[in-house]
Amino acid sequence: MSIDLSVRQLLACLNVSVFDPVTELVLKKIAAERKKRNVFFDGTFSCIGMLTASLLCFWGIRGYFPVIGGFLFCICGLFLKKTQAPAARFVLKTYFLSGSFLLGERLFLYSPCGALAVVFLLFLWSLFVEEEGRLRTFLSVLLFAGVYFAFPDDRLIYAGIFSVIGTAMFLFPLKRTCFSEAGCTFVLLPLFLLLGKDLISLTGTVRSPYETLPFSAAFSADFALLVFCLRRDLDLSELFRFAAGFIAALSVGVFLSAGLQGAAILFVISFFTDFRGIGKTAAFLFCAFFIVLLLSMQVSLSAAGVISLCFSALFGYACFRMRRK
Amino acid sequence: MIVSDKKTEAYLNRPADISVLKSLCREGVLSAFSFLRGASLCRSAEKWQELCTTAFSVLAYTGLSVAVFFLVVANWGEMYALSGGITVTGILVLCAFLRLYAEAEYAGALLIGFLIFLPDMIFGTDVLLYEQLGLWFFLSVFWSVPSKRTGIRSIPYIILNAALISYGLQFALPFFEMEVETFCAFAAVLNLLFLSGREALLKRAPMFDDPVFRFMPLCFSAFFLILGIVAQMFFGSGRISFVYGFVYMIFVGGMIFRGKYGFEIYKLFSGFIFCWTSLLLYCVVGDLKLRHQAFLSVWVCAESLLIVLMFVLNGKYIFTAEEKTDVD
Numbered sequence: 249m250s251i252d253l254s255v256r257q258l259l260a261c262l263n264v265s266v267f268d269p270v271t272e273l274v275l276k277k278i279a280a281e282r283k284k285r286n287v288f289f290d291g292t293f294s295c296i297g298m299l300t301a302s303l304l305c306f307w308g309i310r311g312y313f314p315v316i317g318g319f320l321f322c323i324c325g326l327f328l329k330k331t332q333a334p335a336a337r338f339v340l341k342t343y344f345l346s347g348s349f350l351l352g353e354r355l356f357l358y359s360p361c362g363a364l365a366v367v368f369l370l371f372l373w374s375l376f377v378e379e380e381g382r383l384r385t386f387l388s389v390l391l392f393a394g395v396y397f398a399f400p401d402d403r404l405i406y407a408g409i410f411s412v413i414g415t416a417m418f419l420f421p422l423k424r425t426c427f428s429e430a431g432c433t434f435v436l437l438p439l440f441l442l443l444g445k446d447l448i449s450l451t452g453t454v455r456s457p458y459e460t461l462p463f464s465a466a467f468s469a470d471f472a473l474l475v476f477c478l479r480r481d482l483d484l485s486e487l488f489r490f491a492a493g494f495i496a497a498l499s500v501g502v503f504l505s506a507g508l509q510g511a512a513i514l515f516v517i518s519f520f521t522d523f524r525g526i527g528k529t530a531a532f533l534f535c536a537f538f539i540v541l542l543l544s545m546q547v548s549l550s551a552a553g554v555i556s557l558c559f560s561a562l563f564g565y566a567c568f569r570m571r572r573k
Numbered sequence: 574m575i576v577s578d579k580k581t582e583a584y585l586n587r588p589a590d591i592s593v594l595k596s597l598c599r600e601g602v603l604s605a606f607s608f609l610r611g612a613s614l615c616r617s618a619e620k621w622q623e624l625c626t627t628a629f630s631v632l633a634y635t636g637l638s639v640a641v642f643f644l645v646v647a648n649w650g651e652m653y654a655l656s657g658g659i660t661v662t663g664i665l666v667l668c669a670f671l672r673l674y675a676e677a678e679y680a681g682a683l684l685i686g687f688l689i690f691l692p693d694m695i696f697g698t699d700v701l702l703y704e705q706l707g708l709w710f711f712l713s714v715f716w717s718v719p720s721k722r723t724g725i726r727s728i729p730y731i732i733l734n735a736a737l738i739s740y741g742l743q744f745a746l747p748f749f750e751m752e753v754e755t756f757c758a759f760a761a762v763l764n765l766l767f768l769s770g771r772e773a774l775l776k777r778a779p780m781f782d783d784p785v786f787r788f789m790p791l792c793f794s795a796f797f798l799i800l801g802i803v804a805q806m807f808f809g810s811g812r813i814s815f816v817y818g819f820v821y822m823i824f825v826g827g828m829i830f831r832g833k834y835g836f837e838i839y840k841l842f843s844g845f846i847f848c849w850t851s852l853l854l855y856c857v858v859g860d861l862k863l864r865h866q867a868f869l870s871v872w873v874c875a876e877s878l879l880i881v882l883m884f885v886l887n888g889k890y891i892f893t894a895e896e897k898t899d900v901d
Contacts, residue, residue: 253614258589259597261614262607266585274600279584288888301880308873311866335885342881378599420605421598428595477609519621522591522612527621531628535635542639553643560636567629570622 289334295382298338302345310350317350360398367391375425384426388433396441407438408466411510415470418521419477432526435470435514438463439533442507446540460506467510468498474517507537589615634676658691678720682728685712701743706736727785730767734793737763754814757801761821764794791825791838795845802852815856818849839890847883851876 259266266272288294309316324344331337356363371387374380392410396403414434417427442463475482475490482490493516501509511534518527538559545552587593594611597603603611651657661684668681686709693700713729720726741756751759768790771781798818805814825842858872 253589254586255589255593255597256585258594258611258614259585259602262603262611264602271602272581274602275584276578276581278596278600278602279578279580289884294884294888297880297884301877301884304873304877304880308870308877311870335888338884338888339881342877346877419609421595421608422605423601424599426599477606481610519616520609520612522594522616524620524624527624531624531631534628535631538632539635539639542636549643549647553640553647556636556640556643560633560640563629563636564633567626567633570626570629573622 289338290382294338298342298345299386302342302349305343305346306349306353309346310353317347317354320344320347321351322347356394360394364391364394364398367394371430375427375430378426381426381429384429385433388430389437392433392437404462407441408462408469410434411438411463411466412469412473415473415517418517418523419473428523432523435517435526436529438466439507439510439514439530442510443533443536443540446505446507446537446544450540450544460501463506464498464501464509467501467506467513468494470510470517471497471513474513474520478520505537505541508534508541511537591615652691652694655695658688658695661688661691672720675722678722678725682713682716682725685709685716686732701739703736703739703743706732706739710736723783723785726783727789730786730789730793734760734764753804753808754801754817757797757804758814758817761794761797761801761817764790764797765821765824768794788837788841791841794821795841795848799845799848799852802849806852806856815849815853818845822846822849843883843887847879850879854879 253261256266264271266275320343324340324347328337328340328344331340352363352366355366367387367390371384371391374384374387377383392407395406395410399406411434414431414436417431417434421427442460471494475487475494478490497509497512500512511530515527515530515534518524518530542552542556542559545555547555589611591612594603594608594615597611598605598608645652665681665684665688668677668684671677672681689705689709689712692698693705710729710732713732717725717729737760741753741760745751745756746753768787771786771790774781798814798821802814802818822842822845825838825845829839829842854875855872858868858875861868861871863871
């Protein structure tokens, strides 16, 4: 679909009447919303700077004055409620985060599940607050990392579960919830984790096929979820193509690389949900897993060169066909 | 209401994209199950086609690069013979004919260097690395003069600095021709002189009209100054290199104040100030003669305050610049 539809036309195509009183009220509310954001202090670069500064402060004082964590948390939190100036809020948020890290670390040492429960509740709260996109991303990463470290025996299974949850968040955006940031985090982190494991295994240890089976199963579940959502709109030929694609992806995942399977499936999901940013990241991850696969092939150098050349020709042909369309 | 207000009308007439779709689902106008249908209506086929084409071409070039690497390494014995040099020369001539294509132009620039290093590999000459890099620099200047690509034009500059580093590591420093800090200050001044020469020759030598020749000299001079300061902190005594860094800051700060450089240079300069001040803090905290753990804690907390201060000052600078633009 390459025609630029207006919102009115989109709603008409989806059988939503703009004259319905309830819908009209909501549309007025959306149209009247105007988010005032400071371009610099609310940007990604500033967030990274804030996180770096707060982590440095946390690392610097954690060995000496853990009580300061509570002090920073309370004082900075109190002033944050009263201050509106962007620069002042930036400073207060930084040291509020440091205090939170200090308190969170103490709680995690005392009770990992307790700390995870607090993070999970905060994460659930952030899903309903539209303005706190960066906080949502941060809490998603914290939740993922917390589960990863709190349950070392089943971490791969939990990583796979996060992937399925993230995909569900993309495919079923619920009312009054903000899902994009959390969904992106949960679908991408398992792939980056897998990439890290694959890079480490390049150093020489033989990778056991059982380690990647949880990931393969999770990525297959993601694909099945997508097909379930599209089932009413797919005709028979498309269903067969999807089934063939699923079998091909599963074979690649089990026999070659689970990462390739996951990245390819994520790209397909991003296509159907029109998340181009995720699509670009998935394409990048696919390239990375492809390089790792080529470098980890257990064949002679000449054979590896020939196989790489064949793959290159295949992708070059696909590129050529894509350009001709 | 049959006639909606202006804001709602404007909202309904705006193009639908994924952000609009998300807000409609969030507010309950669309159900969760309508999301995929809405996404298929909003999707731009051209942009996705472009993304897929780019992804496939990157994969194709990656596969080709890895294949070339494996095949060259597998046949390395033949590369060592004269036939290897003749083969590479033949490929370079082919690249010269095909230099309209970016890939051929970049490959040609790299092959020049490969041909320079090949005699040393084949015949085992005693030529020094900085001499080889210097020769590569001269030949790459001839390769890059007719080119209009920024990357090709910047290659000689990068090789020149690599030759400078190699000269320092292989010759100047081991034989105590000069100290590390002096060498780094010398390299920084050379780069700044290049920038001054560029500004002076700007309208007379078209090759220098590329903005990269404004950015890279500042980048490399900042790099060498930071390196000199780090080396002096760990291996030398006295604080003379901090004076060099301070003079550099005054020079570039004055140029920025006079509006000579754009925002990109300002960001690079902010990065330099941050690195220089971090190292200065390291020295100052080190002078307090604390225990190791205490020293690290104090320094890291000071770094945290420095980062926050840099961001607040940058935010205020951008705010002031935006206000000035609005007034103009």
